[in-house]
Amino acid sequence: MELNTIKDAFDRVAKKQKLSCSKTQEVIDEVGREIEEAMAKLQSTDNGLGCDLKSILLELKTKLNEMAPMNQLEGSQRELNIGLVKYAKILEKCLNPDISKAYRNVDSDIHIVNQIIASHFYRQGLFDLGDCFVSEANEPDATALKSPFLEMYGILEAMRSRNLEPALNWASKQSERLLENGSSLELKLHQLQFVEMLQKGSQNEALKYARTYLAPFASVHKVEIQKLMACLLWAGRLNQSPYAEFMSPTHWERLAEELTQQFCSLLGQSYESPLSVAIAAGIQGLPTLLKLASVMAAKQQEWQAMKQLPVPVDLGREFQFHSIFVCPVLREQGSDENPPMLMPCGHVLSKQSIVKLSKSSTRPFKCPYCPLEATVGQCRQLHF
Structure with a gap:
């Protein structure tokens, strides 16, 4: 997943930055010790002869030249710069600013969308903002969503006291x-x-x-x-x-x-705002959709009219609200016409996959995931 790619690249840069910082601090400490030793020698010189002062400073200069602090820092700094350049390229590649490519023309009721937005403001306790939105969107019916949450926040405010x-x-x-x-x-x-x-x-x-x-x-x-x-x-x-x-x-x-x-x-509503959940899920699925749009455009194919996406959109478990089945063979989501079927061996395929594998209602076929064989009659439909 592209988000994992970005995270891995960031972790590598962070590791190089820590190494560079550690090396820099080590060199600074070493230079500091040499200077402190020279200062101590200067302070302990009793006769104050110029030749002694010059010899101490000359010795310090020689040691610093031998240490070559800039050369020591150059290598770690170069690796850090290379990592930063690569990270910037990965960000530019993955975080495409033109998210409109992932937009799909879907018919939606503007009044329902407005009510969802107004409800989000009210459930967050942003009553003034909600009222302003309802007024500007000309959705007077949405005001009815306000009173229950006013009561809830009144109770919560009292509890805080x-x-x-x-x-x-x-x-x-x-x-x-x-x-x-x-x-x-x-x-x-x-x-x-x-x-x-x-x-x-x-x-x-x-x-x-x-x-x-x-x-x-x-x-x-x-x-x-x-x-x-x-x-x-x-x-x-x-x-x-x-x-x-x-x-x-x-x-x-x-x-x-x-x-x-x-x-x-x-109230018949979820604990979390549906709008917040939808946006959070959209953010996770956006990289996949953008990549799909880019690939389909390169192949001069149109994906807007597809009833089903040709690739799975991997979301976290927090966005899984009901069980779904995707056939591991055909990579298609189960439906009433193409339900999941349980084979005697315990593996599950879609009905269409089983029909294609069997080629006959009586002829046994081998499971694509284990050595066992089965017939169509032995497979049973699963209900989620």
Whole structure:
């Protein structure tokens, strides 16, 4: 992948730069020692005769000439310069500034695109920017995307001020939906509120709070509730107790992140902005697309009308949201018409590959990846 090529070239230049820096420092230190020795001799000369001074300086000059510091630095500096020149050429080759070559004419609804952009601004908390974009894009309907995120950021702002009331009110209203998501967010918020009361030394108030809000969770979260009840013995000095971990600021950070995740989930939206994910994935796939466009142009072929790209676009695992199958033989992505087929040996090929290899529904054929043979009837369709 071209990004790996750039990284390897950068690593080589960085290594040469470190070697050059180390060599330069070594030469400077050596020259410095010789000068210091000469200075010491000059200071220890008692008679102050000019001939002694001249001999000391002449000896220093001779030693510096023998060391030839410039010659020592020339070799490492030359290698560094060569590496930098090569790196610049690789950057120029790989980072083609004309990214429009990778653009493909795709029909898209401008209103949906505008809503995606507006939603991105709102979910990032950039409400003024979102309002400005909605106004200039003339998308009044997109304003409805703002209010849920206003509520979310209001809750998060309150949590930064150690105020859990808005978060607790929201979690109480969404209690059933949170449980359906398998989230214990409401309990964690009550735990944090309970600990805050104990830190202030309000033992009776904390006990009353626990009976009201923590008791309903005791049957499922028995161990956590038991630890919290033990904290009652350390009211006002919880930081000196075996349960001081409950006071860690990381609990607030993690809970704020989990609340954001659950809030977006209940809105039917992903935790990360779809626009951010699309741009990040596009950046990773851009070098491959640019190279493809360049190769196809050289062959005077058009790739704009292709339903499927002739080469795979290698993205990281963070961009894999569902299972896909690409036939290792034909290099084509599986589809309803050409599904993946499991062979008796355990290897998987596309239906078209198996048909081409068998040449007959009854005639056995050899797997292209192992010595075993199979017939078409022995292959079973896989469902992802």
